[in-house]
Amino acid sequence: MAILELKNIYKTYNPTKEDKGEILNNINLSIKEGEFVAIVGFSGSGKTTLVNLINGLLKPTEGEVLFKSKIVEDTSHERGVIFQNYSLLPWLTVYQNIDMALQEAFPKASKQEKDVRVKEYIEMVGLTHATNKRPKELSGGMRQRVSVARALCMDPEMIIMDEPLGALDALTRGNLQDEILKIWERNKRTALLITNDVDEAMYMADRIIPLKPGPNATLGPEFKVNIARPRNKASLNDNAEYKKTRNEIIAYLMDLGDEQAAGNDSHYELPDIQPRDYRW
Amino acid sequence: MSTVAKHIETQKFPANEVMLDLVDLKKIYPTPKGDYVVLEDLNLQIRKEEFITIIGHSGCGKTTMLSMIAGLNEISGGKITVLGSSIKGPGPDRGVIFQSPSLMPWLTTIDNVMLGVKQAYPHATKKQKEDICKYYLHKVGMDCAFNKRASEISQGEQQRVGIARAFAIKPKVLLLDEPFGMLDSLTRGQLQDVLIDVWNKEKITAVMITHDVDEAIFLADRVVMMTSGPKAKIGDVLPIEFERPRTRKAILEHDDYYKYRKHLIDFLEH
DSSP: OEEEEEEEEEEOSOTTSSOTTSSEEEEEEEEETTOEEEEEEOTTSSHHHHHHHHHTSSOOSEEEEEETTEEOOSOOTTEEEEOTTOOOOTTSOHHHHHHHHHHHHOTTSOHHHHHHHHHHHHHHTTOGGGTTOOGGGSOHHHHHHHHHHHHHHTOOSEEEEESTTTTSOHHHHHHHHHHHHHHHHHTTOEEEEEESOHHHHHHHOSEEEEEOOSSSBOBOOOEEOOOOSSOOHHHHTTOHHHHHHHHHHHHHHHHHHHHHHHTOOOOOOOOSOOOOOOOO | OOGGGSOOOOOOOOGGGEEEEEEEEEEEEEETTEEEEEEEEEEEEEETTOEEEEEOOTTSSHHHHHHHHHTSSOOSEEEEEETTEEOOSOOTTEEEEOSSOOOOTTSBHHHHHHHHHHHHOTTSOHHHHHHHHHHHHHHTTOGGGTTSBGGGSOHHHHHHHHHHHHHHTOOSEEEEESTTTTSOHHHHHHHHHHHHHHHHHHTOEEEEEOSOHHHHHHHOSEEEEEOOSSSBOEEEEEEOOOOSSOOHHHHHHSTTHHHHHHHHHHHHHO
8 A cells, every 4th residue: 555645746836937837847756555666866956846845844746645545734743754864853852852852753652661762772873972962062963863863862753864874974875874774674664765876776776766857856767676675785896786776867967967967068258367366 | 991992193284384283282162060071182283284083982072173273162272273373263265164054044045155155256247146045056056046035045055154154255275174074975976076076176174074984085185083072182194095086986985095094993883
């Protein structure tokens, strides 16, 4: 059964204009319960807009977003979101940021239960030593790990990730990919990953769908990843199915990129002038 | 934690070649449990027109160091000099590109770039200023969105506008904090080329943090490796001796490429 359905979605930020699909143009998507779907696309193709429509922060100009057959009207802890820009509350500590999400998701849980859970998730993302630090005392990578812990601790029915690991170093990135997969598998959750990294999509998803570059972004043809789980990064490189699907997707994206670049032949002259000379 | 954390004799250059000099740099963040020493005994000389990339684990203090060079973060000990004079706060001689875009959301892309251009080119005509903005927005592939507000474009696009803004003022020193982290690999490659192009043409000194080892090698004259904090310092420095202009393809096929790559990855994994 489809847990999430997008039906004929159009989105523009400028409703006075004629073009109702300026950003997103007729998006149709159905995600089954328990599925892991990845959407890959270039920057500026409308990925974040799509995520915000699904999590309820934005409303489509036309069309419907259905979650468990109900129209999405608002945000909900049933859909946990890991944002690109972390979105932590700067005045709260790591512990408090996560605890706040838990209170929203499990208002009836005892203080002690929550405490155990907060600590469990902080440990999972390797931040136990930073439990009482505030976001500004943490590096970008560490902040994103807090954001991952915050989304996952609510045990959402659907995990929505908007380029969550883009700014992390390779080591942390691999660890978090595995943690996300573990939770998704253990709890039989549904996941939607937005990413620009084809390898990340191949490692994590059942299905990969490209989002063609905006304006008027639409979804491209889907690619199935028929590789048994658990997948092993080291051996993936030698897997024939992996190489084949990876090459297909990259070829498709490269073609899209070339089309876009070919459309731009404008030229601008740089005036021959230097900045003011600064004296220290 | 690792054997590479031993003291590295940092290379010294003749004073007239040095653009940036970090001397016994120290950074302390006070915490309720006492002082947290992020950086200690950090020494690094960067020559004029050099391209330096910095790698290290997340949380080791890379951003702290860069923001201190930018003059945005107080120095707890030691000193930083630009062309021999100690820095006192931020200045237009040092342009910064942050990890995430820092635009004024209510201004158009052109006006965001114009903010910097007005400061740097008070003697230019209105037309010249506009042309400078347009030229650099075009360079980063944003010429389709001159009149869009920052709030109307995606984060990746905002990041590109931020890059155009920093380029447009032609700073003597360009400080880049993982500028391409949030971009897709295709755009990233394009912008690396733009960066090298501008760096080369304008004789800029560039210091860039990255977590992408391939990017670090492709761009740098020297890759600086920072040890893990607390008390992070320079762990190792790897000169990259590929000739310029470089192409990705030629570098990937070069015999030394995987030697360099292994050196950096070994450092990161220990």
